[in-house]
Amino acid sequence: MEAFVSFLDSAGEGMAPWIDTGKFPTLVAILAYAAVMFVSQAAAKRGVHIPIRRIAGLDALDEAIGRSTEMGRPVLYVPGIDEIKEIQTIYSMMILRHVARKTAEYGTDLIVPVKDSVVMAFAEEAVKQGCQDAGRPDAFIADNVRYLSNEQFAFCAGVAGIMNRERPAANIMLGMFFAESLILAETGYESGAIQVAGTAKQHQLPFFVAACDYTIIGEEYFAVTAYLTREPGLLGTIRAADVIKGIAIALLLVGVALATYFADVEGETWFTTFQRLYG
Known part of the structure; x- marks a missing residue:
């Protein structure tokens, strides 16, 4: 995999890289959204009830x-x-x-x-x-x-x-x-x-x-x-947006928890400091 990425980054002398590998997370997010949207649209077309909060x-x-x-x-x-x-x-x-x-x-x-x-x-x-x-x-x-x-x-x-x-x-x-x-x-x-x-x-x-x-x-x-x-395309789009938002919020919470757990302050992580003080 590393060799493949290196090939893409160096492809063509004097030319810009074919793929900006730093934007892979964006690509993954787009593909995930598209997948959820298509699945939701297909479900709506089959008659599966997709609830929408009345406002x-x-x-x-x-x-x-x-x-x-x-x-x-x-x-x-x-x-x-x-x-x-x-x-x-x-x-x-x-x-x-x-x-x-x-x-x-x-x-x-x-x-x-x-x-x-x-x-x-x-x-x-x-x-x-x-x-x-x-x-x-x-x-x-x-x-x-x-x-x-x-x-x-x-x-x-x-x-x-x-x-x-x-x-x-x-x-x-x-x-x-x-x-x-x-x-x-x-x-x-x-x-x-x-x-x-x-x-x-x-x-x-x-x-x-x-x-x-x-x-x-x-x-x-x-x-x-x-x-x-009640258009299936619209229902699928809204459901996909909600699912992706939920995933994004979950990832943010997990990221905050991991960053806090492994934070290195003056040679100590949060966990080792907690053990030293209260262990």
Whole structure:
């Protein structure tokens, strides 16, 4: 093995090593994660139950839609401001389909402002599919999926205008947000709407936490999507992440224990010092 590693490190005169042997732990971690993920996905596809803890933000979605129905006012859903290639936007489209199904079941209007023309096409399809899932294809209103502007703060102003003019009883903001997050959250708070927000963008979470009734924080955002869709790929990914985290924590604890046990201070280890003092 040592000869093989030496060959890789010295391969090609004047050339960089083929493999950086110092990164083998990273390779092992990636392979372990991939193995657990594929096994979990296969188990989910076979029908094995993979439990996901229900979180408050998920319950809040149904509560917000129910409140809008009782008040006879629309639901506003903002899927973030990034492009469809952004993973948070893709997840937001999945959640939008669930929200559209619920609003169609309750007969409540759903307004979806978007910043990107491609996202608009995906949002229209998500809302349409949600209405069909509810058995109410007639509930789909194309004009309620609105392209406002591809400029960040022009879009923000447009959404704030919808909040003030049409007075939605529930504001749901899920996706990638940037500097506009505080403006949207404050405007929604001033309008008196119940607000559910979520993002994996850590810099914007404090604003949502301060101004919204419910906030889906970080990885919870992706767990919500997996819970709603029950997609085997999503379930497997979440389970794999949890397993790897557990393994990492266990390795850290073992490492701390071993480092403490074999620590060499002034020629003595922790164990020999303990024996000398208390043995």
